[in-house]
Amino acid sequence: MPMQIKTPRLIEALSQLDQLTNWEQRPRGEMRVGLEPIIDLSARLGNPHHAFRSIHVAGTKGKSSTSALLEAGLRHADISVGRYASPHVEHISERVSINSRPVEEAVLAEALFLALDALRAARTEGTAAEAATWFDMLTAAGFLIFRDAGVKWAVVETGLGGRLDSTNIVASDVSIITNIGLEHTEILGKTRAAIAFEKAGIIKPHSTVVTPLDADDKAGAVIAKRAAEIEARLIRPDFSGLKTIAERNVAVADAALDILGELGVEAKDGRTVGGWLIDKAAEQESQLPGRLERFVVTVAERRVAVALDGAHVPFNLEAVLDDLSGMEGFAGPGIAVVAIAADKDAAGLLEVMSRYGVSPIFTSVSDRFRSPAELRELADKIGLSSDVIEDPQKAYEKAREQAAATGAWVILTGSLYLVGVLRERIIREAAKG
The missing domain is CATH 3.90.190.20 (Mur ligase, C-terminal domain)
Incomplete structure (x- = not known):
């Protein structure tokens, strides 16, 4: 059975969150039309997402495993790293980890109560954050935890889609779109191209996007078009000879870390970071529950x-x-x-x-x-x-x-x-x- 939460403060915080809209726990037929609630909520908390640099990851398959690989690689470089993920399998603390360790229940509880205070203030003043969802609150809490822990880099996984996802307030240096399959079609669109448009919404102007999808693929073409429109560089890792999901995830993570190296990011020992950080040990450390x-x-x-x-x-x-x-x-x-x-x-x-x-x-x-x-x-x-x-x-x-x-x-x-x-x-x- 899923692990029981032991900290009364976290039980109380989650009880209050459960009163909010939770897209993970209800039938979906609609979705919000803007990011105003999470933007307002974050501003009330001091915009914690401005305190660290980030890699933003979306995709139908492999986004969690790719994110875990990146976390392990950066940790091997002795760079303080946070990872924000969804959903969890056994305990909600799996969603927020620092240096490959899930956050402590008490720390998560206090961050959630700060977010709840901001929500109450928004309701009193009638501002956009009054419509904040369960996922908005958890996202804001996760970013608060990263800021207060002093992480230098965060690997941020989208929850649903990308363009309108709560996580899309991060100013990511690198974005990753692992692949595109038909999922959440009632919200994201009925075709791979429509879904690709939503996921391509995480690409930031003048940044770099990594995707293995070719330009002659309908979804890949949408991503390439979006990258060109906002002058973002597009990198396609070579999957030649790669047979397994794990091998392809490593190739994507390698490419992203190579880009950080090009941006001048260095390990604590002075070496430029790159795909070399993902060795067999990192692959083993990045194994996630419920993923193969x-x-x-x-x-x-x-x-x-x-x-x-x-x-x-x-x-x-x-x-x-x-x-x-x-x-x-x-x-x-x-x-x-x-x-x-x-x-x-x-x-x-x-x-x-x-x-x-x-x-x-x-x-x-x-x-x-x-x-x-x-x-x-x-x-x-x-x-x-x-x-x-x-x-x-x-x-x-x-x-x-x-x-x-x-x-x-x-x-x-x-x-x-x-x-x-x-x-x-x-x-x-x-x-x-």
Whole structure:
């Protein structure tokens, strides 16, 4: 289960935040039309985002892992670095880290209360921040924490889209758009080009943007056009010969760090920073929960390979299953424990599972998710064998038992929230051998 919050002040702060609009916890059919609330809120807090330089990261797949690689690389240069990420898997403090360590609960609580004070003042005065959302408040708190910790660089991951995302108040030196797939189409647009327009909104004039998307790709063309309009340099890392998600993430992070080197950023030992900072140790340190994690558990004296990945977009899931197919223990048919939110492309996700020989067991984690019965109907329509077990713990137990009996492997997917519910249990099981 997700880790329990222990600090009463943080429990109280989050209770107050939960009264605000939270796009992560409600059906989406609209989105705000400007950044005025976060701009006003930040101004009331002394514009903490002006206290550090930043790298801004957006994308459909790999943005969290790329951000973690950048954090690890800068930390290896002995540069004080913060990372702002979303969503979290097991504890909200995962969203704000300093030098690769999640922020302490008490520190997060006090920053949130400062943001809440600013919100109350805005409501009294009737200014734009009175409409601040849950994510606005957390973003402002994260930037306050970075300022007060004296971080020199922050790696800032967008929450949703980019152009109108709360994080887009940072004046980033480098922006990264890892890739573009169809996601949040009810908000960001129905095509990859439309979604690319939203994500390209993080590019700042006269800065540098890194993206592997080619100019002849529809989404890549939108990004290139935007970069040209605001005189931003566009860098495309070379993916030739790179087969896995991890390898491509490293190439993107390498390119971004090389740009910092060109800007004159130096490690504490005087060397110019660059892609050399991301070595095997940095790659290991940057592994995030719920992103292509792999374990081996023993069931009835048989070893079962278990993967955790919160892929909730068909584009993501296909990349994950493609990578797994080349890894030890993941050959042949698989069994997926699956929960899918109501606003996700369930039919697309199931079609990917069908092509890769993965049989789903549908489960439920909250009322924001599609019912397992509805998912089973979708699976039946494409001839995909499936099962329904409402309780995620029992669904996982059934999956691993079936895998042990048939020589299959298991993946938990469709939702990082589902991963958070089961991850601690799987880690314990793997530790037992």
